[in-house]
Structure formats: C-alpha cells, structure tokens
Amino acid sequence: MAQAKSQNKILTGNRLRNGETVYYTAAGVWSPYVAEAKVATTPEEADALAKIGAAAYAANLVIDVNVIDVTPGGAANPAHIREVIRATGPTVRADLNKPVTPPQR
Amino acid sequence: MAVVDRNGPIADKWTRLADDAPVPRAASVIVSFARLKNEHNSLFSTAAGVGVEIAGDVNLKELEPFLPRLGVIVVRFATMRDGRVFSIGRLLREQYRYSADMRAVGDFIPDQALFLLRCGFTSFEVAENFPLASFKQSLAAYSTWYQRATDRATTVRDLRRENAPSGSKS
Amino acid sequence: MYIYDKFDHTITRERVAEFSQQVARRLTGELSEDQFRPLRLMNGLYLQLHAYMLRVAIPYGTLSSKQVRKLADIAKKYDRDYGHFTTRQNIQYNWIKLEQVPEILAELASVEMHANQTSGNCIRNVTADQFAGVAGDELEDPRIISEIIRQWSTFHPEFSFLPRKFKFAVTGAAKDRAAIQFHDIGIQVVKNDAGETGYAVYVGGGMGRTPVVAPLIKPFVARTELLSYLEACLRVYNLHGRRDNMYKARIKILVRDLGPAEYARQVEEMWPLTRAAGVDIEPAEEARIRAFFAPPPYEKIAEPVASFVDARAKTRAFAQWVQTNVHTHKVAGYGAVTISLKPIGGIPGDASSAQMHAIADLADTYSLGEVRVTHVQNLVLPNVKQADLFAVWQRLGEIGFAEANIGLVTDIIACPGLDYCSLANARSIPVAQQLSERFADLDRQHIIGPLQIKISGCINACGHHHAGHIGILGVDKAGQEFYQITLGGAGDETASIGTLLGPGFAGEDIVGAVDKVVNTYLELRQAPSETFIEAYRRVGATPFKESLYGRR
Numbered sequence: 001m002a003q004a005k006s007q008n009k010i011l012t013g014n015r016l017r018n019g020e021t022v023y024y025t026a027a028g029v030w031s032p033y034v035a036e037a038k039v040a041t042t043p044e045e046a047d048a049l050a051k052i053g054a055a056a057y058a059a060n061l062v063i064d065v066n067v068i069d070v071t072p073g074g075a076a077n078p079a080h081i082r083e084v085i086r087a088t089g090p091t092v093r094a095d096l097n098k099p100v101t102p103p104q105r
Numbered sequence: 106m107a108v109v110d111r112n113g114p115i116a117d118k119w120t121r122l123a124d125d126a127p128v129p130r131a132a133s134v135i136v137s138f139a140r141l142k143n144e145h146n147s148l149f150s151t152a153a154g155v156g157v158e159i160a161g162d163v164n165l166k167e168l169e170p171f172l173p174r175l176g177v178i179v180v181r182f183a184t185m186r187d188g189r190v191f192s193i194g195r196l197l198r199e200q201y202r203y204s205a206d207m208r209a210v211g212d213f214i215p216d217q218a219l220f221l222l223r224c225g226f227t228s229f230e231v232a233e234n235f236p237l238a239s240f241k242q243s244l245a246a247y248s249t250w251y252q253r254a255t256d257r258a259t260t261v262r263d264l265r266r267e268n269a270p271s272g273s274k275s
Numbered sequence: 276m277y278i279y280d281k282f283d284h285t286i287t288r289e290r291v292a293e294f295s296q297q298v299a300r301r302l303t304g305e306l307s308e309d310q311f312r313p314l315r316l317m318n319g320l321y322l323q324l325h326a327y328m329l330r331v332a333i334p335y336g337t338l339s340s341k342q343v344r345k346l347a348d349i350a351k352k353y354d355r356d357y358g359h360f361t362t363r364q365n366i367q368y369n370w371i372k373l374e375q376v377p378e379i380l381a382e383l384a385s386v387e388m389h390a391n392q393t394s395g396n397c398i399r400n401v402t403a404d405q406f407a408g409v410a411g412d413e414l415e416d417p418r419i420i421s422e423i424i425r426q427w428s429t430f431h432p433e434f435s436f437l438p439r440k441f442k443f444a445v446t447g448a449a450k451d452r453a454a455i456q457f458h459d460i461g462i463q464v465v466k467n468d469a470g471e472t473g474y475a476v477y478v479g480g481g482m483g484r485t486p487v488v489a490p491l492i493k494p495f496v497a498r499t500e501l502l503s504y505l506e507a508c509l510r511v512y513n514l515h516g517r518r519d520n521m522y523k524a525r526i527k528i529l530v531r532d533l534g535p536a537e538y539a540r541q542v543e544e545m546w547p548l549t550r551a552a553g554v555d556i557e558p559a560e561e562a563r564i565r566a567f568f569a570p571p572p573y574e575k576i577a578e579p580v581a582s583f584v585d586a587r588a589k590t591r592a593f594a595q596w597v598q599t600n601v602h603t604h605k606v607a608g609y610g611a612v613t614i615s616l617k618p619i620g621g622i623p624g625d626a627s628s629a630q631m632h633a634i635a636d637l638a639d640t641y642s643l644g645e646v647r648v649t650h651v652q653n654l655v656l657p658n659v660k661q662a663d664l665f666a667v668w669q670r671l672g673e674i675g676f677a678e679a680n681i682g683l684v685t686d687i688i689a690c691p692g693l694d695y696c697s698l699a700n701a702r703s704i705p706v707a708q709q710l711s712e713r714f715a716d717l718d719r720q721h722i723i724g725p726l727q728i729k730i731s732g733c734i735n736a737c738g739h740h741h742a743g744h745i746g747i748l749g750v751d752k753a754g755q756e757f758y759q760i761t762l763g764g765a766g767d768e769t770a771s772i773g774t775l776l777g778p779g780f781a782g783e784d785i786v787g788a789v790d791k792v793v794n795t796y797l798e799l800r801q802a803p804s805e806t807f808i809e810a811y812r813r814v815g816a817t818p819f820k821e822s823l824y825g826r827r
C-alpha cells in the first residue's frame with residue numbers, strides 16, 4: 001500500500017481522566033470516534049489545530065496530544081498504521097475494537 | 106524565592122552573591138563553587154557567613170577542605186530527575202561528616218522532599234507558589250521505612266525487633 | 276510464601292494514600308503532566324495507544340490463589356476482562372482509567388499486592404527462577420534474598436531517581452532460569468570454598484538497543500552483607516551513570532565505559548561507607564524472612580506412582596504434555612506443572628478472568644494454593660502430586676491452556692507491540708499467532724525440539740528478542756511493518772546475544788522466513804538430539820543466511 005500524500009491533518013490525544021483515545025471535532029469537543037475529527041486541509045488550519053491541542057493539554061483535558069496525518073479518504077483514514085490501530089483498537093482483539101463513527105442509537 | 110524546612114517557611118539569612126559582586130561585610134552569602142575555590146580566604150575573613158552552591162557533577166574531594174567553615178551547602182537539581190542530589194546529600198553527611206544546613210534547589214517537586222530529608226537535607230529553596238499543603242502532606246505520607254538512611258529514621262526492622270517476643274528468634 | 280506483617284501492611288496502605296493524593300493533584304491540575312509522569316511511572320502507570328496501562332508487580336513471580344482471584348476480579352471490574360503476563364513476571368492491564376487507579380491499588384493492597392516501582396527510573400520488581408523452592412538443583416530458594424531486596428528497594432530514598440530503570444534477577448541454581456546476565460544486577464546463590472552460602476553478583480547486563488551480557492563483578496558476598504554491597508553498586512551508578520543521553524543511561528554503559536575491573540574497584544571503595552550506614556540485614560530478620568519459604572507440608576509418596584504411569588501409557592497426548600510441561604520436583608511423587616499461556620493461535624501471556632479463576636481453583640485443589648509466573652509468559656503450578664497430574668491436564672484442556680509446547684517452537688515470547696504499545700514500530704502478537712499456527716503440528720514441534728522464538732515490536736527488546744534462539748525485531752520501513760531476524764541468542768547460563776541475519780522481511784513474509792530457518796536447521800543437524808542452538812553454535816549464521824537470501 002503506497003502512502004497517499006496529503007496535507008490533511010486531524011488533532012488527537014488521550015483524555016487525562018480515563019486515557020481514552022479522542023479526536024477534536026468541528027463541534028469543538030473531543031470525540032472517541034475518529035471519523036468525527038475536524039480535518040485541517042491547509043498548513044494554517046493545521047497550526048490552528050496544534051494551538052487548540054496545546055491549550056487543551058495546558059488545561060489538563062488531554063495528554064499525548066498530536067496533530068496526525070490522514071489520507072485524502074478523510075478523517076476516518078489515518079495515514080499511519082499506528083494511528084489506524086489507535087483509532088480502532090488492537091488488531092488481535094476484534095471483539096474489543098471500536099467503530100470509527102458513533103454507534104447508531 | 107522562599108525557603109522552607111520540614112516545618113514550613115523559615116526566615117532566611119542567606120543572600121546570593123554574583124561572581125563579580127564585592128563581598129559585603131556582616132552578611133551571609135552563598136557563592137558559586139568556582140568563587141569559593143578562588144577567593145576562600147577573603148570570603149571567610151570578610152563575610153559573616155559563607156555558603157556554596159554545587160551541582161550534581163561536583164567533585165566532593167575538592168569541596169572537602171572548606172566544609173568545616175561552610176554555613177550552608179545548596180545542591181541544585183538540574184531537572185527533577187537529577188537523582189545525583191540524593192547521593193551527594195548522603196555522602197556529605199555520612200562520608201564527609203558535614204553538619205550544617207544542606208539545602209535543595211531547582212526543579213524538584215514536593216513529593217521528593219521526603220526522600221531529600223532522608224538523605225540528609227535540612228531545607229529547600231522553592232518558588233513563591235510552591236504548594237505548601239502538598240509538601241506538608243507528602244512529608245507525613247509514611248510512618249516508617251524499609252531501609253536505614255542518613256536520617257536514621259525508625260525502620261520496619263527496628264519495629265520488628267522491638268515487637269519480637271524477647272529471647273525468641275535466633 | 277512471604278506474608279505481610281502489620282508493618283508491611285502499613286507501608287502499603289500509606290503508599291496507596293500517597294498515590295491517590297498524587298492522582299487527585301493531577302486531576303485538579305496542581306501537578307502538570309511533566310511532573311506527574313515520573314510519579315505515575317513509579318506506580319507502573321503508562322499511557323499506551325488506547326488507554327492507560329497498569330503494571331502490577333508479582334514479586335519474584337510468586338502468587339497465592341487468593342491473589343490470582345483478585346487479579347481476575349480486577350480484570351473484570353476495571354479492565355476488559357483479561358490481563359497480560361509479562362517477561363518480568365508482572366501482569367499488565369491495558370484499559371485502565373486514571374480516576375480508578377486509587378481504587379485498584381486499594382484492592383491490590385487487600386491481598387498484599389501493589390504496583391510499586393514497576394516502571395520509572397528506580398529499582399523494579401525483582402524476578403527469580405519460577406521453580407524456586409521446588410527445583411532439585413537449587414542451593415537455596417532465591418525468593419529469600421529476592422524478598423529482602425524487595426523490602427530494601429521499596430521507596431529507597433537515594434535510588435528512586437536513577438539515571439535509568441534498574442532490574443534485578445536472582446537464581447538459586449547454577450542452571451539459570453531467570454536470565455540473570457541480562458539484568459542490571461544478576462544474583463546467583465553460590466557456595467564459597469568454606470562451604471558458606473552467599474551470592475555472586477553480575478552487574479551491567481541488559482537488552483534494549485545495546486544488548487550486553489553482564490560480567491561477574493563479585494564472585495562471593497556473604498549472606499548478611501549483600502544489601503550494603505548492592506547499595507555501593509547503586510551509588511556508584513547513581514553518581515556516575517550518564518544522564519545526558521537516555522540511550523546510554525543504563526548501568527551497562529557505565530560498566531562498559533569504566534571497564535568491569537574499575538567499576539568493581541569503585542564499588543569496593545564505596546562499600547565500607549554503605550556498610551557503616553547500617554542497611555545490612557540482621558540475622559534474626561533474615562531468619563524471619565527465610566522461614567516463610569520453608570518447604571510446605573509435602574506428603575511422603577513412593578515413586579513410581581502407578582496411576583500416573585498408567586495414564587501416561589494409555590493417553591499419548593497426556594504423555595506428551597508431561598514430557599514438556601511437567602518439571603521434575605525435588606520431592607518424590609510431585610511435579611511442577613507449567614501452564615502454557617501459548618495456545619495455538621493465541622496471544623502469548625494473555626489470560627481472561629475466567630481462566631485466572633480456573634487456575635486459582637486448580638492451585639487450591641492440587642498445588643498447595645500457589646501459582647508462579649515465568650519469564651517466558653507462562654504460569655506454573657509448583658506442587659502437584661503426580662497422581663493428580665491427569666486431572667490437572669484435563670481441566671487445563673477445558674480452559675485452553677493444556678498445549679504441550681513448553682520450550683518448543685510455539686512457546687513464543689511476544690511483547691504487546693503496535694497493537695497496544697505507543698513506542699512500537701510494528702505488531703508482535705499477530706506474528707506470534709501466525710508462527711504458532713504454522714508450527715501447530717505437535718509431532719513436528721517435538722521433532723524440531725527445544726527452540727525459543729522471541730519477538731519485540733521495537734528495539735527496546737521487551738520481548739527479549741536478543742536472547743531468542745530465533746529473535747524477531749519489528750522495524751518501521753517507510754511506514755510499513757518490517758521484521759528482522761536474529762539467530763543464536765540465549766537467555767540461560769550460556770547467555771549470548773543473537774546475530775542479525777540480514778535485511779528484514781515484510782509482515783506477509785516473516786513466517787515463511789522463520790520456517791525456512793527451521794527447515795535449514797532440520798537439514799543440517801547431526802542428530803535429532805542436536806538442538807537448534809547447539810547446531811547454530813556449531814555451524815554459525817552462514818547456512819541460514821544462504822537459505823534466506825541465497826549465496827552471495
């Protein structure tokens with residue numbers, strides 16, 4: 001699989017309180033579901049995400065904050081396998097995996 | 106900056122003297138180790154009290170000749186992870202028999218103060234916003250210890266010995 | 276086993292209170308993440324990819340059935356119903372919430388357990404031979420000195436902020452089942468010429484990116500002088516170990532840079548001072564701790580045990596299992612059972628809460644209530660009567676842990692790798708699973724004979740790949756998972772570091788490559804009794820290189 005080149009980026013971290021992997025959304029909240037992440041398509045937008053991440057870290061909401069690459073496929077498709085696994089769970093425990101979008105109620 | 110000991114804030118008579126500042130009379134000054142080495146004669150004869158600041162890479166052998174006349178030794182943490190400070194404290198007390206004030210400064214956090222006391226430190230130079238409540242709480246965290254250290258605090262083994270039925274146990 | 280007295284309980288309780296208070300200060304923001312990280316690590320709390328991970332100490336790998344049940348209950352209540360047993364005889368939970376850690380620690384404390392110093396730059400959990408106390412070849416139960424070291428190193432005021440982590444391992448026998456020469460300090464129980472029991476001290480071993488086999492620094496230290504000697508070893512390191520570069524901060528680098536002789540000299544110079552400081556253990560206290568490890572009340576049983584002989588003759592699968600999974604016991608009529616946490620296609624070292632409960636029940640019914648954890652990520656029932664082995668085997672079969680593969684090619688060590696670990700380059704577990712499937716045929720495994728495969732997902736070497744007869748190291752090649760193969764490592768008393776064979780293999784090719792290595796061995800061995808590592812040591816890497824990469 002060739003790495004798709006893309007400038008698209010999303011902001012992610014883990015919630016301080018419980019360690020849950022979360023993504024910063026367009027609604028300005030942190031969601032466990034990667035497909036809900038707000039996608040930055042320009043370097044300026046990526047900088048803005050980084051600033052939001054730094055502020056959330058300083059406010060003790062999230063830790064291990066990073067702006068990561070996603071493929072042109074959208075937020076639900078992080079570029080690196082590490083981030084794919086972070087978004088959905090261990091590949092060796094399908095029973096513990098989480099969806100990329102919130103389950104329908 | 107403020108100075109605290111195990112009971113809380115204390116009045117501090119020491120002032121820092123920059124390497125190029127003249128030695129004031131009748132004041133107690135803390136100088137760099139370099140200055141102490143170069144000017145110990147005039148320092149000890151002029152100032153009311155002399156202290157020195159050292160860091161983790163210090164050669165204690167070089168400091169040894171001055172120890173009996175020093176009123177305070179300040180040991181600096183390069184970062185909070187600079188664990189050399191603990192060993193230096195023990196060596197100064199246990200090997201070199203230094204007995205005056207020994208003070209930690211730098212990036213340490215309140216939770217490390219207890220171990221510093223156990224290693225022979227007596228005071229701490231801290232920022233004005235140092236969380237005193239946490240400091241006090243952390244000093245009270247343990248009622249006993251597994252191992253003997255410089256402070257000679259009561260250890261679990263002491264307690265077990267006292268607790269053992271007398272005459273029994275070989 | 277060791278039982279806490281009121282003072283041990285007090286300290287453990289005080290520790291729970293202290294850490295709970297630190298968690299509270301983190302949650303209010305009084306402590307920043309930078310300040311909290313070293314504190315949480317000292318309590319075995321990491322942040323991994325999906326959540327926090329909590330590493331609970333299992334000192335020298337010994338557990339009571341009650342403790343196993345507690346570990347199971349914690350898995351169910353606070354995690355996702357399973358735990359991962361590690362090569363350092365600890366257990367890790369992968370889905371922990373920071374806010375619940377104080378509660379978990381309180382639960383652990385109720386069964387004399389803790390997570391003290393399971394990470395961070397301090398003295399870590401002391402590991403020991405899993406057959407401590409039951410192996411016929413041991414001079415002394417290594418858990419005695421391990422418990423003494425555990426107590427001495429707990430909240431050590433001087434050595435809690437070392438340049439880097441610090442790991443001890445102890446073996447009580449000349450046969451090293453604890454990989455002592457791959458530890459910062461390895462201790463072997465020995466006798467001197469006068470017939471007194473004491474300790475040989477190896478310093479400066481380790482894995483990671485610079486694997487080193489520890490040199491012998493002190494051939495004999497008397498029983499009641501070891502703590503002051505160790506304190507001198509640690510002080511020299513604490514003062515002079517490198518702090519400028521995390522990758523050069525382990526004691527192995529200091530010992531290498533100074534040279535073992537000069538390091539030993541500096542320790543000798545420091546020793547009188549640490550002796551005078553009064554850390555050494557008094558004979559009475561040594562005897563108190565020793566008494567906890569006195570042999571349990573074994574029955575007098577004459578061998579051969581007819582029912583056991585009979586069952587072996589009748590049931591081939593049982594006989595095979597006995598051959599690989601039952602270790603000779605020093606007491607006649609007993610055996611030590613290794614429970615394989617390596618079912619074919621399974622995740623090495625993982626156990627569900629139901630499985631843990633079943634094992635605790637087995638321990639109570641058949642093993643005097645005791646369980647051990649091995650550094651190969653298996654469990655042990657140390658005291659099973661031979662007459663009960665068949666029943667134990669059957670029950671283990673029901674919970675999926677009766678694979679007769681101990682020491683064989685599917686008894687694979689694998690670190691969590693990229694499925695969990697934030698430092699990983701590549702996944703380890705799926706490689707272990709696929710290899711296990713590939714070599715599933717038990718008869719073929721027995722034909723191949725003793726062979727240890729060890730897999731790490733990055734150069735930190737948590738999966739001991741350097742010490743694997745076949746080591747597999749995950750690397751990142753332009754964003755893809757790649758795997759390098761090393762051959763010839765060993766973690767026993769013939770410790771050696773594996774040699775890299777050549778360029779790495781893609782995920783889909785690594786299993787085939789290992790299969791080729793194994794086939795090459797089968798072709799070139801002189802007799803079925805010549806093991807993989809013996810054959811490798813005889814012929815070297817060349818034939819294996821040629822079979823993987825062709826002649827150059």
Ligand code: HEM
Binds near residue numbers: 362690695697735
């Ligand atoms: C999943 C989270 C883990 C993290 C973040 C982690 C981190 C590390 C790091 C950074 C090192 C290298 C230390 C150095 O070279 O100085 C290391 C080494 C090691 N770890 Fe882990 N580890 C993890 C899990 C494990 C597990 C599951 C095991 C047991 C299976 C383990 C056992 C070891 C061992 C035996 C070493 C080699 C010790 C040595 O270098 O002497 N670790 N780990």
Ligand code: SF4
Binds near residue numbers: 690731733735
């Ligand atoms: S070897 Fe690397 S990938 Fe594996 S657990 Fe250790 S740090 Fe993680």
